Amino acid sequence: MAARTEVHSELSRDLNLFHVTMMGLGxxxxxxxxxxxxxxxxxVGPGGLLLTFALNGVIALFTAMSYxxxxxxxPRAGGAYNFARIGYGRxxxxxxxxxxxxxxxxxGAMYAMTFSLYTMRFILTTWxxxxxxxxxxxxxxxxxxxxxxxxxxxxxxxGASETGKIGAIVTLLQTAFMFVIGIxxxxxxxxxxxxxxNFHDFIPHGWLKLAVTxxxxxxxxxxxxxxxxxxxxxxNPKKNLPKAMLLSVLVVTLTYxxxxxxxIVAVKAGPGLTVAGxxxxxxxxxxxxxxxxxxxxxxxxxxxxxxxxxxxxIFSSTSALNATIYSGTRASYALGRDAMxxxxxxxxxGSRKTPWFALIMTGVIVICLAxxxxxxxxxxxxxxxFLVLFFLVNLCVIKIRRSMSDELxxxxxxxxxxxxxxxxxxCQLTLVFFMHEFSVSALVTAGTWLIFGFIVYWLxxxxxxxxxxxxxxxxxxxxxxxxxxxxxxxxxxxxxxANALSMVKNTYKICSQKKASLELIHMVPVPDxxxxxxxxxxxxxxxxxxxxxxxxxGGHFDVSSTLRYCRNIARGILSALRQKKxxxxxxxxxxxxxxxxxxxxxxxxxxxxxxPCDVIIMKNCGDREYENILVPVAGxxxxxxxxxxxxxxxxxxxxxxxxxxxxxxxxxPSTLLTLNLKEFGVRPENVSAKSVPSHDVKQxxxxxxxxxxxxIIGASNKPMLSHVFHGTLPEEVAEVCDKPLIMVxxxxxxxSWIRRWI
Amino acid sequence: xxxxxTLGLIVLAIAVLCIIVLVAWSCRxxxxxxxxxxxxxxxxxxxxxxxxxx
Numbered sequence: 001m002a003a004r005t006e007v008h009s010e011l012s013r014d015l016n017l018f019h020v021t022m023m024g025l026g027x028x029x030x031x032x033x034x035x036x037x038x039x040x041x042x043x044v045g046p047g048g049l050l051l052t053f054a055l056n057g058v059i060a061l062f063t064a065m066s067y068x069x070x071x072x073x074x075p076r077a078g079g080a081y082n083f084a085r086i087g088y089g090r091x092x093x094x095x096x097x098x099x100x101x102x103x104x105x106x107x108g109a110m111y112a113m114t115f116s117l118y119t120m121r122f123i124l125t126t127w128x129x130x131x132x133x134x135x136x137x138x139x140x141x142x143x144x145x146x147x148x149x150x151x152x153x154x155x156x157x158x159g160a161s162e163t164g165k166i167g168a169i170v171t172l173l174q175t176a177f178m179f180v181i182g183i184x185x186x187x188x189x190x191x192x193x194x195x196x197x198n199f200h201d202f203i204p205h206g207w208l209k210l211a212v213t214x215x216x217x218x219x220x221x222x223x224x225x226x227x228x229x230x231x232x233x234x235x236n237p238k239k240n241l242p243k244a245m246l247l248s249v250l251v252v253t254l255t256y257x258x259x260x261x262x263x264i265v266a267v268k269a270g271p272g273l274t275v276a277g278x279x280x281x282x283x284x285x286x287x288x289x290x291x292x293x294x295x296x297x298x299x300x301x302x303x304x305x306x307x308x309x310x311x312x313x314i315f316s317s318t319s320a321l322n323a324t325i326y327s328g329t330r331a332s333y334a335l336g337r338d339a340m341x342x343x344x345x346x347x348x349x350g351s352r353k354t355p356w357f358a359l360i361m362t363g364v365i366v367i368c369l370a371x372x373x374x375x376x377x378x379x380x381x382x383x384x385x386f387l388v389l390f391f392l393v394n395l396c397v398i399k400i401r402r403s404m405s406d407e408l409x410x411x412x413x414x415x416x417x418x419x420x421x422x423x424x425x426x427c428q429l430t431l432v433f434f435m436h437e438f439s440v441s442a443l444v445t446a447g448t449w450l451i452f453g454f455i456v457y458w459l460x461x462x463x464x465x466x467x468x469x470x471x472x473x474x475x476x477x478x479x480x481x482x483x484x485x486x487x488x489x490x491x492x493x494x495x496x497x498a499n500a501l502s503m504v505k506n507t508y509k510i511c512s513q514k515k516a517s518l519e520l521i522h523m524v525p526v527p528d529x530x531x532x533x534x535x536x537x538x539x540x541x542x543x544x545x546x547x548x549x550x551x552x553x554g555g556h557f558d559v560s561s562t563l564r565y566c567r568n569i570a571r572g573i574l575s576a577l578r579q580k581k582x583x584x585x586x587x588x589x590x591x592x593x594x595x596x597x598x599x600x601x602x603x604x605x606x607x608x609x610x611x612p613c614d615v616i617i618m619k620n621c622g623d624r625e626y627e628n629i630l631v632p633v634a635g636x637x638x639x640x641x642x643x644x645x646x647x648x649x650x651x652x653x654x655x656x657x658x659x660x661x662x663x664x665x666x667x668x669p670s671t672l673l674t675l676n677l678k679e680f681g682v683r684p685e686n687v688s689a690k691s692v693p694s695h696d697v698k699q700x701x702x703x704x705x706x707x708x709x710x711x712i713i714g715a716s717n718k719p720m721l722s723h724v725f726h727g728t729l730p731e732e733v734a735e736v737c738d739k740p741l742i743m744v745x746x747x748x749x750x751x752s753w754i755r756r757w758i
Numbered sequence: 759x760x761x762x763x764t765l766g767l768i769v770l771a772i773a774v775l776c777i778i779v780l781v782a783w784s785c786r787x788x789x790x791x792x793x794x795x796x797x798x799x800x801x802x803x804x805x806x807x808x809x810x811x812x
Contacts, residue, residue, distance in 0.1 A: 047762070047763060047766045047767075048766075050766075050770055051766055051769060051770055051773070054769075054770050054773040054774055054777075055769070055773055057773065057774075057777050058773050058776055058777060061776075061777050061780055061781070065780070065784065068784065068788075072788075073799075199763065200760070200763075202760060202762045202763040202766050203762050203766060207762075236792075238791075238792060239788055239789075239792040242784070242788050243785060243788055246780075246781045246784050246785065247781065247785075249777070249781070250777055250778065250781045253774070253777055254774070257770075257774065401799055405798060405799040405800040405803075406798050406800050407798065408798060408799065409798055410791065410798070410799050410802065411788060411791055411792050412784065412787060412788045412791060413787065413791065413799055413802055413803075414784065414787075415783060415784070415787065
């Protein structure tokens with residue numbers, strides 16, 4: 001028997017094109033457009049506002065093409081910081097990381113303020129109908145923004161920020177909601193063409209004002225930086241990363257344009273539209289509400305607009321606030337890790353595995369900005385810092401293509417190079433130049449931070465910075481998985497070193513029967529605040545035990561062993577099953593069910609529901625021969641797999657009993673036996689069938705189990721949510737039964753999936 | 759219709775069209791580059807030049 005003693009480490013790339021596109025969209029659709037429309041329409045007019053979003057989309061696309069090309073060649077976490085380090089070296093990477101830290105923190109403050117503005121307006125004015133002055137309301141908004149920031153800093157510290165697929169679905173709904181607003185506007189304009197007159201005075205204050213408003217709301221197009229940050233979590237990154245960046249800009253620009261159009265035609269011109277007693281045009285009326293202009297305009301178009309917009313803002317701002325806090329934390333953590341900031345920034349807390357100091361420092365910036373600055377200034381400062389960051393990335397794409405064209409392998413090369421990055425650089429410099437007309441304090445704040453960054457670099461970073469492994473190995477890529485044709489593959493997920501040996505021995509019997517190869521896998525969950533690529537270096541604690549176990553087992557059995565870093569254990573296992581084309585998953589279960597939404601547990605449930613292969617779950621299965629195995633069956637699709645598993649684990653002396661409870665819905669277990677014995681090639685004297693009449697199925701199975709030394713039961717095949725209301729019998733039996741127990745779930749492809757959901 | 763509105767609408771149409779065309783073009787490039795073996799940018803550009811000469 002060949003013994004293998006190497007443990008392979010890998011990252012769980014479990015985000016697909018849809019997830020990562022939604023991740024980018026989630027960062028863009030929200031605060032930028034909610035605040036931007038009201039803040040800018042008074043400055044640039046109705047047509048100018050449409051052009052602001054459309055032309056910003058063009059500049060954003062040029063920059064997204066640069067990000068797409070770089071991410072396809074260097075698909076790792078780090079975004080602009082990483083690109084600057086590879087393109088221009090340490091000083092540029094420090095500035096990129098420094099600006100990224102500030103940009104994310106300012107954007108976090110903006111999302112916190114948008115969240116509090118809309119929720120407080122709804123709670124105090126619409127719901128409680130309190131008559132409070134605007135000054136008092138402003139203070140309440142600031143206090144609520146600080147409270148929201150503190151709450152999300154705490155959530156990030158707890159490491160519970162992972163939203164996964166639910167986040168993608170929320171973003172999809174949010175985008176659909178915004179698009180519906182746009183479609184309603186188009187319908188209104190078709191029904192009442194006189195509203196198109198709202199576009200008169202297309203650009204009342206001249207075309208140059210476009211440069212001012214474009215710069216002010218550029219933050220609404222910053223999602224591709226977040227996509228680049230997730231570079232090490234995306235499946236097929238050379239293809240999915242660039243596509244997600246480009247598609248997200250396309251979707252967001254089209255959405256912004258139709259939403260802006262709808263906002264402008266939502267308000268009917270007439271004598272009722274007055275500001276300070278003077279009749280005004282609809283766009284002037286919207287602009288008079290500043291950051292709340294969008295809410296007031298949409299309120300004239302759809303019923304319950306306040307409630308709907310508040311809900312949309314709660315979803316969009318909270319997810320974006322969360323993402324910006326961990327994005328800012330990651331940026332400062334990376335600077336600390338590479339010793340460009342004090343090492344404290346890279347310190348990971350023992351219990352939560354989060355970089356607590358980097359998180360606190362990011363939190364301090366978010367809280368200060370949210371508490372001290374007006375929302376308009378914060379939005380402008382966020383836009384400005386992102387413009388500087390993206391300017392650097394456009395320089396990097398030119399430098400890297402020219403200097404490393406023989407080394408990097410690309411999944412995307414932008415056409416007409418270097419036309420688009422040069423155009424983007426010129427446009428970004430222009431927008432920065434005109435920013436002083438919108439907010440001088442934003443320009444001063446961002447400029448001060450940049451100068452402060454140069455001082456920190458010259459006085460501290462350049463003396464302390466260390467060459468990291470990442471600086472040398474920029475080209476590492478994971479090898480593709482090779483599958484031996486015709487050979488089944490079994491994966492054993494090991495969580496606890498204490499029972500790993502007995503599980504491997506049981507698994508080995510199954511592998512021998514199926515002539516399958518075995519892969520041991522241990523999932524290491526990594527908090528969002530730490531890049532997956534860094535987990536191997538910083539999350540040693542608790543890992544040694546399982547590594548030793550895997551090494552021991554590798555020395556005694558012919559298995560391959562993998563440590564896989566992931567954000568979520570269930571999602572990580574699922575992506576490994578698909579990537580490695582596994583036919584059977586085996587895992588242990590502690591035996592306690594979660595109450596509430598899960599029938600077995602938050603890790604096991606998603607695997608039973610979505611696994612692309614058969615699943616076997618073992619509870620208290622020691623390493624010994626079993627003499628009597630009970631297999632309760634009810635004729636479901638899992639009964640056959642339960643019988644097959646029992647026969648695989650049985651020795652020559654083992655008696656296997658198929659057991660059925662007759663309670664109105666009769667099922668004859670001997671039918672299953674007759675149909676399958678020939679297929680499994682088992683001697684009939686070792687297998688028998690038994691039926692017992694009873695109204696209490698659960699108790700009848702538990703009573704029968706007393707005379708056996710192991711039970712193998714099929715998992716529930718009921719639709720996913722039914723267990724929340726009715727409970728599921730197999731899982732209830734499995735929890736109460738004190739005998740060694742195995743629960744099995746057979747994969748039936750599309751039929752299984754449909755049945756689970758419907 | 760005022761002149762600035764006409765010009766504005768033309769610019770708007772060009773901007774939206776430009777975005778759609780560039781995204782579609784880029785997606786085609788991505789699909790093509792990810793079909794075969796991994797290549798460096800120098801190899802890809804060399805092949806493109808050879809292709810255009812042929």
